[in-house]
Amino acid sequence: MSSDGGEDNAAPRHDEDNLISHQDNLRESIEELWYLKEVSFRPSPDAALRTLKIITQNYNGPCSFIAICNILLLRGQIEIQPPERTSVSYDYLARLLGEYLLTATPGEDTTAALSVMPATRKGMDLNPLFTGTTAFRPAGEGGELKLFEHAGIKLVHGWLADPDSPEYQILSRTQDYDTSVNLIVEADHLTKGRLLASAEVPAEPEAGGSSSSGGSYNTLSRDDRQKVQDAVIIRDFIDKTQSQLTYYGLFTLASAIEPGQLVALFRNSHLSVLYKPHGPDGGLYTLVTDQVFLNEASVVWERFEDVEGGMSSFVDSDFIHSSPAGGDYAGYTAESALAALEAETAGLTLEERGDAELARQLQAEEDERAHQAREARRARERAREELTASQQHVPRSALPADEPAKKAKRKGDCIIM
Structure with missing residues (x-):
C-alpha cells in the first residue's frame, strides 16, 4: 500500500537527516578545536623567560576571543593544563576565561561581560571612533567592551583621521x-x-x-x-583605508603604547595581540597565531610597521629576524595535522572513529586549500624572479642602438597573511 511505502521511504530520509545534522555538529566541533603552539616570552627585562603555549587559529577561528585568551596566557593570568595538552576547545577556554573574570573582579557585576562570551564564537561587534586609538562605541548592551574591561585588556585601533587632513x-x-x-x-x-x-x-x-x-x-x-x-x-x-589603519594612526599607536604592554589591536575586522617590547627597538609587533605556522618555532611575532603589511617581517621569541624554512605555510602539513588527530582519537568506538574519519577528511580539505595557496604563491615568486633575472642579463647588443640599458626594478617582497 502507498501508506506503507511512504513509511519505508520516510525512515531512510529521517536517518539521512540525522546523519547530516550529526556531521554539521561535528564540523562545528572541529572548527572550534584549536591547536596550541609552544613559545617563550619575557614580560620584562628583569623577568625570567617563560615557556608557555599560545592558541593558534584556523580560518574560521574567533579572533577576538582567542586574542583575549592569548593576552592572559602571555601575562600568566590563566594557564592551560595539563602541560602536554596539544589542543583546546571553545568550551574549555570559555570556562577558563569565565573563572578568571569571576576571581579577578570580585564584587563587580560581570553579567554583561559573561553574557556576551557565547557571541564571541562568531566575532564581536566593535565600533571604532576615527578620533582616538582607544575610542570605541558600545554595541548593544556594551558587553563586548565590558569583556575587555573586566579582563584588564586595553582595546586599541589605528583607524584615525589626521587632524590636518580635509576629512x-x-x-x-x-x-x-x-x-x-x-x-x-x-x-x-x-x-x-x-x-x-x-x-x-x-x-x-x-x-x-x-x-x-x-x-x-x-x-x-x-x-x-x-x-x-x-x-x-x-x-x-x-x-x-580599507585595512582599517592609517599612517597617522600607526604613529599614534607607536607613541601611545608603553614598552612591555600587551594590548588587543582591532584592524581589518580582526583582533590580534599587539606588543611593544622593552629595549631600544621601539617597534610594535603582533603575535602570529595563524595555524599554518604551528610548527614554525622561529615564527612568533610579526613586525607591525606599515599600513598594508608589505614591509612586515617575522621574528622569534627573542625578537630576532627569522626566516621560515619553507615559506609562509611551512611547518603545517597534512601529516602533522592527521597525526595529531590520530593521537586524540585513539581508543574510540566504531561510531566515534567514523566521526574521526570525517574530521580527518575536513582537515585534509583545509590542508589542500593551504597547499594550493602555497603553490600559487611560489609560482608567482618564481615568475617574478625569472623576469627580473632575464631583465638583468639582457646583453647590451640585444638592445636597440638608440636605447640605453635599463636597470631592472624589483619590488620589495610582500608577505600576505
Whole structure:
C-alpha cells in the first residue's frame, strides 16, 4: 500500500537527516578545536623567560576571543593544563576565561561581560571612533567592551583621521564608523542610489544656476546637499583605508603604547595581540597565531610597521629576524595535522572513529586549500624572479642602438597573511 511505502521511504530520509545534522555538529566541533603552539616570552627585562603555549587559529577561528585568551596566557593570568595538552576547545577556554573574570573582579557585576562570551564564537561587534586609538562605541548592551574591561585588556585601533587632513572636520562630527556608514546610506538614498556610483563630490550650485551633477541633487535642500558632500568625503576615506589603519594612526599607536604592554589591536575586522617590547627597538609587533605556522618555532611575532603589511617581517621569541624554512605555510602539513588527530582519537568506538574519519577528511580539505595557496604563491615568486633575472642579463647588443640599458626594478617582497 502507498501508506506503507511512504513509511519505508520516510525512515531512510529521517536517518539521512540525522546523519547530516550529526556531521554539521561535528564540523562545528572541529572548527572550534584549536591547536596550541609552544613559545617563550619575557614580560620584562628583569623577568625570567617563560615557556608557555599560545592558541593558534584556523580560518574560521574567533579572533577576538582567542586574542583575549592569548593576552592572559602571555601575562600568566590563566594557564592551560595539563602541560602536554596539544589542543583546546571553545568550551574549555570559555570556562577558563569565565573563572578568571569571576576571581579577578570580585564584587563587580560581570553579567554583561559573561553574557556576551557565547557571541564571541562568531566575532564581536566593535565600533571604532576615527578620533582616538582607544575610542570605541558600545554595541548593544556594551558587553563586548565590558569583556575587555573586566579582563584588564586595553582595546586599541589605528583607524584615525589626521587632524590636518580635509576629512578630519567631517569625521570628527560623525566620529564613529557606524554613524559614518549610516550617513553614506542616507546620502545614497537622497541621490537615488547615485552616490555610491559616483567618484566625485557634487558641485555646489551657484545662485540662480544649477548643479553640474544634474539629477535629483538639484532638488535637495542645502542641508541635504551638505550631507551628500560629507558622505562622499567619508566614503573616499573609508575606501582609501580599507585595512582599517592609517599612517597617522600607526604613529599614534607607536607613541601611545608603553614598552612591555600587551594590548588587543582591532584592524581589518580582526583582533590580534599587539606588543611593544622593552629595549631600544621601539617597534610594535603582533603575535602570529595563524595555524599554518604551528610548527614554525622561529615564527612568533610579526613586525607591525606599515599600513598594508608589505614591509612586515617575522621574528622569534627573542625578537630576532627569522626566516621560515619553507615559506609562509611551512611547518603545517597534512601529516602533522592527521597525526595529531590520530593521537586524540585513539581508543574510540566504531561510531566515534567514523566521526574521526570525517574530521580527518575536513582537515585534509583545509590542508589542500593551504597547499594550493602555497603553490600559487611560489609560482608567482618564481615568475617574478625569472623576469627580473632575464631583465638583468639582457646583453647590451640585444638592445636597440638608440636605447640605453635599463636597470631592472624589483619590488620589495610582500608577505600576505
